[in-house]
Amino acid sequence: EADIYQTPRYLVIGTGKKITLECSQTMGHDKMYWYQQDPGMELHLIHYSYGVNSTEKGDLSSESTVSRIRTEHFPLTLESARPSHTSQYLCASSGLSYGYTFGSGTRLTVV
Amino acid sequence: AQSVTQLDSQVPVFEEAPVELRCNYSSSVSVYLFWYVQYPNQGLQLLLKYLSGSTLVKGINGFEAEFNKSQTSFHLRKPSVHISDTAEYFCAVTLQAGTALIFGKGTTLSVSS
Numbered sequence: 001e002a003d004i005y006q007t008p009r010y011l012v013i014g015t016g017k018k019i020t021l022e023c024s025q026t027m028g029h030d031k032m033y034w035y036q037q038d039p040g041m042e043l044h045l046i047h048y049s050y051g052v053n054s055t056e057k058g059d060l061s062s063e064s065t066v067s068r069i070r071t072e073h074f075p076l077t078l079e080s081a082r083p084s085h086t087s088q089y090l091c092a093s094s095g096l097s098y099g100y101t102f103g104s105g106t107r108l109t110v111v
Numbered sequence: 112a113q114s115v116t117q118l119d120s121q122v123p124v125f126e127e128a129p130v131e132l133r134c135n136y137s138s139s140v141s142v143y144l145f146w147y148v149q150y151p152n153q154g155l156q157l158l159l160k161y162l163s164g165s166t167l168v169k170g171i172n173g174f175e176a177e178f179n180k181s182q183t184s185f186h187l188r189k190p191s192v193h194i195s196d197t198a199e200y201f202c203a204v205t206l207q208a209g210t211a212l213i214f215g216k217g218t219t220l221s222v223s224s
Contacts, residue, residue, distance in 0.1 A: 006154075033211050035214075040216075041149075041216065041217035041219075042216045043201065043214040043217075045211050090154055092155075092212075100145070100157070100212060102147075102154040102156075104152075104154045105152075105153070105154050107152070
């Protein structure tokens, strides 16, 4: 079954560490997105990509970076994690229709 | 730019009661509207979407929503809720296929017996 996968599901790391959150989809979707979800639930768009080698920043400023070297893969990297980065990160993709599919999320805790 | 306002942050109801979760949007052009549900420690699951046509949209799990262009609203309803409907509910909007969804702040639906 076509789906979107995020790893890891949970991550606890120390301040200053470099981390990469993985996101892969099997649907061949050109468009992919990263959302940051506050503990209070609100979802903010932090990065998006409309195709290979195309990435843009979203509405919420983020110290993270993304890359899109392959259609199916859209990893998010934090060069130096800080406690303020503690949040849930949700990856999504969409195709030609209005079907948006979300991954299960990565819950990141920086201590 | 478009925006979404979910008018209630928390909605407590008893099992088998009806419920309405309210969503208003702001946009000067035509929009496409969505409702998602999020269960604890999970991603978002699509409940229903309005793209065009009939203003009454039926979704999964017995939910439905009505698009009201004059009131710029897209309220979600269910005639009889179950304990299992306890979750976070998000209203979202986009202007065209494939552009990023813009979400409201979410509504926590708590169903008790």
